[in-house]
Amino acid sequence: MTEIPKSSPRKVDQLDYSKYITHKMKNVPPSGIRKYFDIAAGVENVISLGVGEPDFVTPWHIREMCIHSLEKGQTSYTSNFGIPELREEISKKYRREYGLDYDPASEILVTTGVSEALDIAIRCVINPGDEILIVQPTYVAYVPEIVLGGGVPVVVPTRAEDDFKIKPEELEAKITQKTKAIIINYPHNPTGAVMTRKDYEAIAPIIEKHDLVVISDEVYECLTYEGEHAPFSIIDGMRERTIILNGFSKSYAMTGLRLGYILAPAPLIAAMMLIHQYCMMCAPITSQIGGLEALKNGEDEMKSMVREFNRRRILITDGFNKLGLDCFEPKGAFYAFPSIKSTGLTSEEFADKFFAAQRVITIPGTAFGEAGKGHLRCAYATSRDDIKIALDRFDEFLKTL
Amino acid sequence: MDKQTQDVLEILEQNAKATPEDISELTRIPPAEVREMIRTLEAAGVIRSYKAIIDWDIVENPYVYAFVQIKVLLERGHGYQKLADRICKFTEVKSLRLLSGEDYDLEFMVFGKTMKDVAFFVADKIATLDQVQNTSTHFILKTYKEDGVIMEEPGEFKRQQVSP
Numbered sequence: 001m002t003e004i005p006k007s008s009p010r011k012v013d014q015l016d017y018s019k020y021i022t023h024k025m026k027n028v029p030p031s032g033i034r035k036y037f038d039i040a041a042g043v044e045n046v047i048s049l050g051v052g053e054p055d056f057v058t059p060w061h062i063r064e065m066c067i068h069s070l071e072k073g074q075t076s077y078t079s080n081f082g083i084p085e086l087r088e089e090i091s092k093k094y095r096r097e098y099g100l101d102y103d104p105a106s107e108i109l110v111t112t113g114v115s116e117a118l119d120i121a122i123r124c125v126i127n128p129g130d131e132i133l134i135v136q137p138t139y140v141a142y143v144p145e146i147v148l149g150g151g152v153p154v155v156v157p158t159r160a161e162d163d164f165k166i167k168p169e170e171l172e173a174k175i176t177q178k179t180k181a182i183i184i185n186y187p188h189n190p191t192g193a194v195m196t197r198k199d200y201e202a203i204a205p206i207i208e209k210h211d212l213v214v215i216s217d218e219v220y221e222c223l224t225y226e227g228e229h230a231p232f233s234i235i236d237g238m239r240e241r242t243i244i245l246n247g248f249s250k251s252y253a254m255t256g257l258r259l260g261y262i263l264a265p266a267p268l269i270a271a272m273m274l275i276h277q278y279c280m281m282c283a284p285i286t287s288q289i290g291g292l293e294a295l296k297n298g299e300d301e302m303k304s305m306v307r308e309f310n311r312r313r314i315l316i317t318d319g320f321n322k323l324g325l326d327c328f329e330p331k332g333a334f335y336a337f338p339s340i341k342s343t344g345l346t347s348e349e350f351a352d353k354f355f356a357a358q359r360v361i362t363i364p365g366t367a368f369g370e371a372g373k374g375h376l377r378c379a380y381a382t383s384r385d386d387i388k389i390a391l392d393r394f395d396e397f398l399k400t401l
Numbered sequence: 402m403d404k405q406t407q408d409v410l411e412i413l414e415q416n417a418k419a420t421p422e423d424i425s426e427l428t429r430i431p432p433a434e435v436r437e438m439i440r441t442l443e444a445a446g447v448i449r450s451y452k453a454i455i456d457w458d459i460v461e462n463p464y465v466y467a468f469v470q471i472k473v474l475l476e477r478g479h480g481y482q483k484l485a486d487r488i489c490k491f492t493e494v495k496s497l498r499l500l501s502g503e504d505y506d507l508e509f510m511v512f513g514k515t516m517k518d519v520a521f522f523v524a525d526k527i528a529t530l531d532q533v534q535n536t537s538t539h540f541i542l543k544t545y546k547e548d549g550v551i552m553e554e555p556g557e558f559k560r561q562q563v564s565p
Contacts (some may be wrong), residue, residue, distance in 0.1 A: 033565055034563075036476065036563045037564075040563065046562065052565050139565070141565065307408065314428065315427050364561070
């Protein structure tokens with residue numbers, strides 16, 4: 001075997017790299033989740049309730065279409081907007097399920113996951129110094145994305161006693177002259193909360209009064225267990241000012257395929273499309289073909305996954321409540337957000353000690369902002385057997401406190 | 402079918418050993434009510450039986466299995482039922498189905514101690530029936546999937562332990 005020559009010694013410490021890195025990075029907080037990934041590495045017999053993705057594999061008929069497209073050599077760029085058939089199917093879905101009309105030619109943009117969709121939506125609306133409201137507890141990417149976009153994140157807190165819903169007075173109190181937009185995310189990561197049509201109707205007048213843009217991340221749309229999901233744009237007068245983000249990761253177990261989409265009024269889509277065109281060109285064609293198959297023929301299998309998530313949701317929520325850890329009833333997504341306040345430990349202390357003693361990964365609520373204090377995020381996107389073992393380990397651990 | 406019944410049936414289909422208590426933990430239906438639902442479903446013939454899926458290839462299997470397809474000449478006044486009833490009665494026959502298409506009409510799975518046993522069973526007991534025109538026997542060499550369960554799964558792909 002030929003020996004690979006060693007690289008020359010690096011002179012990393014001779015340069016001050018911070019001067020090359022944008023000042024904006026100073027305000028980007030590190031992810032509170034990352035740490036748990038590192039401490040679990042290499043440890044045996046670990047049960048993870050820290051995973052934000054389905055444990056199902058992408059249904060075979062979807063994977064098979066992707067494979068077939070590769071065999072046929074479909075590996076080119078697509079239209080910047082996404083393949084027309086896929087946009088057509090997305091449009092049909094919204095018309096069929098919600099009676100909402102989105103023009104596939106000008107009001108739909110296919111993206112590389114909802115993460116890209118979020119990034120370009122934020123970059124599209126922010127001018128330097130604009131304030132963007134976020135609802136806490138909050139998905140970990142919103143604050144960093146706003147900061148990188150040059151905006152100022154402003155927190156609207158929510159609480160377990162209000163079912164983690166946005167209270168109109170709480171929202172209005174945070175609005176200033178500089179407020180430009182609000183990011184909402186229901187069904188909600190990390191709490192599993194949902195906002196019903198009625199809940200939305202209570203905040204819509206405030207949004208209209210202050211002329212805000214709404215970025216509504218609805219990636220957990222299909223994982224709604226009680227009642228019907230309401231896309232924010234279905235509320236009277238809101239369609240014109242709403243950017244809906246949705247994708248295939250959670251509904252069709254396609255996380256690694258990175259496929260999302262945006263629904264918005266044509267002028268906003270046109271602006272986001274400009275950013276998308278220069279930074280991404282188009283979503284991966286293989287994934288788009290998989291997404292088309294998912295929308296055309298994936299409903300049965302998707303619904304059967306949702307039914308299984310629902311069983312686990314009941315198992316884990318009732319399990320926590322039986323152990324004396326108050327658990328707010330999550331009605332969507334695949335997270336339970338039990339309170340650990342009764343133990344007297346902080347979220348971080350609990351998560352750290354629990355892992356050290358019982359090898360179960362949970363994420364402290366504070367990783368999702370101050371409003372998550374006293375809670376843990378426990379993803380139930382893992383097998384029933386593992387959930388049962390995890391609950392037993394919670395029981396063991398609580399006895400030692 | 403209501404949502405609760407669908408839930409109970411799906412859970413039992415995945416694991417026939419699930420107890421009413423197990424099912425209650427997943428559905429919030431009280432165990433007594435689950436027990437009653439199951440009794441009703443059994444009485445109505447919706448739940449036929451509870452069985453284990455066994456990979457006989459792992460233990461020493463004393464039997465050989467074959468699929469046998471038969472072409473039937475129907476008699477006036479008798480459908481397939483009479484012949485089917487007769488074939489079903491043989492304990493050697495594990496399953497029997499009526500098929501569409503022109504090549505064959507009925508297909509059954511049969512087992513015996515040796516290939517010779519099975520071949521003679523088909524020749525003696527089935528091929529000689531008046532309505533049977535011809536038979537075609539295929540011995541099973543390997544089972545890859547049984548009742549939705551894949552017998553030999555290649556190495557499992559593991560996702561990351563933590564993600565946002």
